Amino acid sequence: MEPQYLLGNEAIAHGCLEAPIDLACGYPGTPSSEVIDILRVCPERGYYVEWSVNEKVALENALAAAWCGVRALCTMKHVGLNVAADPLMTSAYTGVTGGLVIMSADDPFAHSSQNEQDSRCYAQFSRILCLDPSSIQEAHDMIRDAFGLSEEFGLPVLFRPTTRICHSKGDVTLGEAVRSERRGEFHRDPKQYVVIPAHTRVLHRKLNEKQPEIKKRLVELGYNHYQVRGDTAVITGGIAAEYVREVIPEDVSFMKIGAYPIDEEWLSGFVRLHKRVVVVEELAPVIEGAVREVSGTVEVHGKKDGHSPFEGEFSPGLVAGILTSAGITPVVRYPEVAPVPDVPARPPILCAGCPHRSVFYAIRKIFKDGVYPSDIGCYTLGLQMGAVDTTICMGASITVGSGMKHAGETRDVVATIGDSTFLHTGIQGLLNAVYNGADMTVVILDNRITAMTGHQPNPTTGVTATGEPTPPTSLEAICRACGVALVETVDPYNLVSLTTALKDAKARPGVKVIIARQACVISARRAGIRRGTYTVDEDACTGCGLCIQFGCPGLERTESGVGITDLCSGCAICTQICPSGAIRKEVKK
Amino acid sequence: MTREKSFDVMIVGIGGQGTILASNILGSACLLERKPVKGAETHGMAQRGGSVESHIRIGGVFGPLIPPGTADLLIGFDLLVALRYAHYLKPEGIMVVNRQLVVPTSVHMAGTPPPTIEQVAGALAGHRLCLIDAEALAARAGSPLTQNVVMMGAASHFIPLGFESLQSAMERQVPAKTVDVNHRAFELGRAAGKDCESRISTR
Numbered sequence: 204m205e206p207q208y209l210l211g212n213e214a215i216a217h218g219c220l221e222a223p224i225d226l227a228c229g230y231p232g233t234p235s236s237e238v239i240d241i242l243r244v245c246p247e248r249g250y251y252v253e254w255s256v257n258e259k260v261a262l263e264n265a266l267a268a269a270w271c272g273v274r275a276l277c278t279m280k281h282v283g284l285n286v287a288a289d290p291l292m293t294s295a296y297t298g299v300t301g302g303l304v305i306m307s308a309d310d311p312f313a314h315s316s317q318n319e320q321d322s323r324c325y326a327q328f329s330r331i332l333c334l335d336p337s338s339i340q341e342a343h344d345m346i347r348d349a350f351g352l353s354e355e356f357g358l359p360v361l362f363r364p365t366t367r368i369c370h371s372k373g374d375v376t377l378g379e380a381v382r383s384e385r386r387g388e389f390h391r392d393p394k395q396y397v398v399i400p401a402h403t404r405v406l407h408r409k410l411n412e413k414q415p416e417i418k419k420r421l422v423e424l425g426y427n428h429y430q431v432r433g434d435t436a437v438i439t440g441g442i443a444a445e446y447v448r449e450v451i452p453e454d455v456s457f458m459k460i461g462a463y464p465i466d467e468e469w470l471s472g473f474v475r476l477h478k479r480v481v482v483v484e485e486l487a488p489v490i491e492g493a494v495r496e497v498s499g500t501v502e503v504h505g506k507k508d509g510h511s512p513f514e515g516e517f518s519p520g521l522v523a524g525i526l527t528s529a530g531i532t533p534v535v536r537y538p539e540v541a542p543v544p545d546v547p548a549r550p551p552i553l554c555a556g557c558p559h560r561s562v563f564y565a566i567r568k569i570f571k572d573g574v575y576p577s578d579i580g581c582y583t584l585g586l587q588m589g590a591v592d593t594t595i596c597m598g599a600s601i602t603v604g605s606g607m608k609h610a611g612e613t614r615d616v617v618a619t620i621g622d623s624t625f626l627h628t629g630i631q632g633l634l635n636a637v638y639n640g641a642d643m644t645v646v647i648l649d650n651r652i653t654a655m656t657g658h659q660p661n662p663t664t665g666v667t668a669t670g671e672p673t674p675p676t677s678l679e680a681i682c683r684a685c686g687v688a689l690v691e692t693v694d695p696y697n698l699v700s701l702t703t704a705l706k707d708a709k710a711r712p713g714v715k716v717i718i719a720r721q722a723c724v725i726s727a728r729r730a731g732i733r734r735g736t737y738t739v740d741e742d743a744c745t746g747c748g749l750c751i752q753f754g755c756p757g758l759e760r761t762e763s764g765v766g767i768t769d770l771c772s773g774c775a776i777c778t779q780i781c782p783s784g785a786i787r788k789e790v791k792k
Numbered sequence: 793m794t795r796e797k798s799f800d801v802m803i804v805g806i807g808g809q810g811t812i813l814a815s816n817i818l819g820s821a822c823l824l825e826r827k828p829v830k831g832a833e834t835h836g837m838a839q840r841g842g843s844v845e846s847h848i849r850i851g852g853v854f855g856p857l858i859p860p861g862t863a864d865l866l867i868g869f870d871l872l873v874a875l876r877y878a879h880y881l882k883p884e885g886i887m888v889v890n891r892q893l894v895v896p897t898s899v900h901m902a903g904t905p906p907p908t909i910e911q912v913a914g915a916l917a918g919h920r921l922c923l924i925d926a927e928a929l930a931a932r933a934g935s936p937l938t939q940n941v942v943m944m945g946a947a948s949h950f951i952p953l954g955f956e957s958l959q960s961a962m963e964r965q966v967p968a969k970t971v972d973v974n975h976r977a978f979e980l981g982r983a984a985g986k987d988c989e990s991r992i993s994t995r
Contacts (some may be wrong), residue, residue, distance in 0.1 A: 208819035208829060233835060315835070326896055369855035372819055372831035445855035518860040538861035540879040543915065546872065547907065549806065549896045551842035581840065587898075657835075748903070756897045760906070 206374040211339045211364060212237035215306070218347035220245070220380035225273035225387065226300070227252045228261040230627065231656035232280030233315035234369035235308035235762040243668040249382035254659050254668040255332055257627040258283035259595070262290045262305065269299035269359070271387030274350045278306040281322050282596065286628065288325070291359070296331045296406035297396055298357040301385070302350030306362045308369050311485045311516035315366075317579065317596060319514055321487035326361040326463055330410055332417060333361040333463040334426065337444040339373045341461065345426075347378065352424075358410075358419055365485065366517065367442045374386060418466035426462035429473050433680070435531060436473070439483040440490055446522040447483050450533035460490050471497035478502060481529040485517050502528035503522040555585050555757035556734075557773030558695040558721035559648050563590035564753060564776075565698065566617050566646065569705040573615040576603040578629070580621040581655045582648050588754060590619070598628025605632065605641035615709060616643040622678065623661040630681060637686040637714045645716045647678055649724035658726060681718045695719040698779040724772050734773025735749065736789045739765050743785035749787065750777045798830075798852040799952050801860060804845045804877045805869030805950025806894055807834075810940030813965055814867065815846035817944055821953045821961035822850055832856035841897075843873045850952060867947045869926075869940065870894055870911040878916065886992060887919045888947040888985065890926040890939065922946065922988030929980040938977035941966065949989040955982075 209217075216238045225791045227250060229239045255261035265277035279287060280353065284307040307322040326333030334349055336342035342364050353360045394402050399648045420426055429436075436456035439447045444459045451457060458473055473478055474497055482491040482505035491505040510528045512521075523533040533732065553560050563585040566575065577583060577591040577693070578600040585591040593603050604618040620629045625647050629689040633645060653659040662668050662676040682690045689711055693704045708715035722730070744764040751758055757771035767786075778786045805811045815831055822829035827952040830852035834844040863881050868874025868889035881887060886955045891913065895906040913923060920970060924946045933942065941962060948958050959978060967972045 206823055208816065208823050208831075367856060370833060370835045372815070372829075373852075373856065374819075374828050407882055421854065442855060449854035517858050519855065537859045538882075540861035542877075542879045543875055546876045546897050547899045549841075549843045549876070550875065550898070551807070551840035552897055554840065584840065617940050693942060709963075751903075754897055754901055757898075758900070759895060760900045760903075763854060 205378045208372060209339065210237060210372050211342055211368045213241055213680055214343040214375045215346050215364065215369070216241035217377050218343040219276050219343070219382065221378045222274055222302070222350045223381045223383045224250050224276050224350070225383045226250055226265060226268040227276040227278070228264050229278030229306075230255055230256045230258045230261055231659045232281055232283050232308070233280045233656055234310060234366045235280045235306060235462060235644045236656045236659065238306065239668065240659065244287060252668055254661065256382055256662065258287040259289060260262075262287040262294070265303055265305070266290055266294050266299070266359070268387055269301040269303035269353075271295070271389050272301045273385045273387040274302040276304050276306065279308070280316065281307050281309045281320050282317060283307070284322055286597065291325065292329050293398055293403075294359050295410055296398060296403055299353060299359060299369050300357065301387070302361040303352035304346060304349045304353060304362050305359055306346070306364070308362055309365045309486065309677065311365055312591050312683045317529065317594065319486060321489065322361060322363045322375065323463060323489045324487055326363070327489065330414065330464075331359050331361055332356065332421070333363055333450070334464070335363050336368055337440070337442055337459065337461065339368060339371060340375050342368050343375055343377065345461070355420075356413055362462070363512070365442055375472055384630050389626070394748065394782070414464060418464050418606050420471050421462040421464075422466050424462070427458075427460050427465065427469070429458035431456045431704050434478045436477045436480045437483055437526070437531070438480060438494055441485055443483050443485050443506045443517045446517055446519045449519045450523045450526060451534050452532060452534050455531055464490070465490070465493045467493065467497050470494065473500050474501050479504070479530065480530060481505065481526060483511060483517070483522055483525055486513070488720065496565055534726050550587070551584060552754070552756060553581065554724050554772075555755050555768070555770040556724040556774035557581070558650060558724065558757060558774070559585060560588070560753070560778045561695045561698060561701060562619070562646060562719045563588040564647060565701045565705055566590050566619070569702055569709060570615045570617050570644075573617045574607060574612060575602045576616065576618045578620040578624045580624055580648070580763045581620055585619065586715045597624055598632055601629055601632035601636055601645055604637040604643045604645070605639065608641045608643055609639070618643060618645045620645065620649055622647060622649040622663045623652060625678065626662055626676070629684065633682065633714070633716070634685045635688065641710055641714055643714055645714065647716060647718045649678060649720040650726070651675075651720070654723045656726065658723070676719050682718075687714050687716045689713070689715040690718065691716070692718040692720055695721050695775050696776060698776060700722070724774070728772065734775070737767050737771055737773060737775065737778065737786055738789045739767060740785045740787060743783050745783050745785075747782065748757055750781055753780055754778060793968060795973075796851065798849040799860040799864050800865045801848045801850065801865045801951065802845060802858060802877055802880050803869075804843065804866065804873045805847065805973040806873060807844050809869040810937075811844050811846050811869060814940045814944050815848050816965045817958065817961045818848045818850065818951070818953070820964055824961060825953055827851050827953075828853050830856040843876060845877060851865045861875040865947065865950050867943055869943060871909060871916070872907060875912055875915055878919065881919060884920065886922065886950045888922045888924060888943065888950065888988070890915065890943055891923040894928055901943060916925055920992045922985060922992060924981065924984050926981070930977055933977035933980055934973045935970070935977070938970075938974050941974045941977040942981035944986030945978040946988070948982055972988070973990075
């Protein structure tokens, strides 16, 4: 096939079609989401695909499919692997018969994440194989072959691309997509699939016994390779390997690690051919740890002696700096430049007409002295409105809120959580808060979609990943079933009903839930909803600036006062905020 | 190992202005000319009205990131964002920028005087700068949504890819029913860029 210019995740999705897969599932999370988003709209699918409600659910679905002998893909972002860690650890014991590939996309620099954890550590921890691509082409080839590798060893394979693989583009040569002829069937084998102590002890030993042959095989397959070119060597892996290739001198040896676990004997043989070895890898010192274990008297430089950072993402310039610091002169010198100072920042903000904005506005108004635990989603941007005091991980708004109250916090606690996050891991926190008698208000920001990651459907949307209609789940019924006495649903575009509901919640004891329901402004626009255009009556406008402080990009200061920008979506919240009634709907003549 | 330097292009703007489509035009034109290409772009959180950057390395065989101070060309869809990324350009690099400025909402909220087009254009004056009135040209082409294609037409003089490849890549990347209007936008941009070419190259 001719090469194509593709996004990393497009190439990865195509690799799965070539494998081919029988089942794909996952929970959206940047930078992993496009893989399922592409697989779910592929015409003439020969596989089952779903957006699961969370990563643990997804991995258990995929694991069961792999137990039934079919090939399963499970995708998530790195922090999703924490949620799925429970099935992950024991799936290494039970193993699989069909290929199981877990894609956990890491995000060095936390471009769109709450931390910079390194998924390779999970592979090491659970003793499964890990593939770490350094380019889009390699990502494509690796995931295509990963299912077979999983079957060869009867173990799940962790596939770990990073942001600069998933969201970079390049020329990629694809193979042919094929249709699987497999059909899953479970073969009862309690010694393998019922992990009571007597069984699991045996399974653990078997897992450990597999390790030496895995290490040999990964070298044999060429994932880990080297070129000896001098008495100094650079050992690298992942995207950092590309930056190293860009700056490494011709007389310095080069080793690339693309797969784990690393064969120590093979590594030792290479290391001991050199006087000095420099390890260049993003995030955790996984390769460096292995190198130091076998280095003997060879000089090793990396993170542990301060030449390379433990955090952040690498770049050609940063790698050139690491090499220089460790005594290697890079072939490219980069200029030292600094950004122009004092350019006004342009951080991401909630969209014009985003229904979350009015909820944060109303919470700040009604609960002036409140404490505001929040959660993971677009609405984390409520930070800019002073309405987000904590975020830690998915579902942790309600639990943090109840924990604060039980700690003795006397101020009102108002937790905000999105619909998808609530269904991901929020329900348990609500159940716990009610059960244990917490006193707090929970606002579910229900926009009927998983917006932040690219508008994936969830159980509130009314359609599945493939667009099949499905009954939208009732958040009200879930909350009531958890024992919440006050559950009220309001339209956040109606400021009066929103503030009335919040006042009502403030006056009552116990756990109260307000569901602020309004379609995401982006989904509404795509669905063709037009709410009309607005204008400012210059004579009525006093220039008080209250509307500007609302922070909507649909409004701007002008020389004569205030203007409506072309981003306005017509939500009309500002007309309800303006004390002089100066913002009005334009009447078409 | 090939060490021939790639031609590195930064495309910067505000989420929603079509930087990704613009970078796809370059990527797809590279394939038409059988040149290797690498690129990186902003997705997710940063897209919500924030500044976005696409790196495209024409002839690139290594990683996708362009080191600051080394880009050959910067295409800016907004003056202020172009200023933010100006340090990515090498000293003799060329800047093709939309003569338009969206004031960040945070500046309105802070109540500080918003920067003007003249001020920011002045701050960029030290560069080999080509300012394009993409808004007016897109309107002339027939759709305000074609500003990104206007900009690519204007920048086409400074990109080491054939005009035909760029045009044909553009036709493949834009939605089928908008090919005509984008065609006009591309041509209008190209004509506007022609004036810059003669001016910039004499410096």
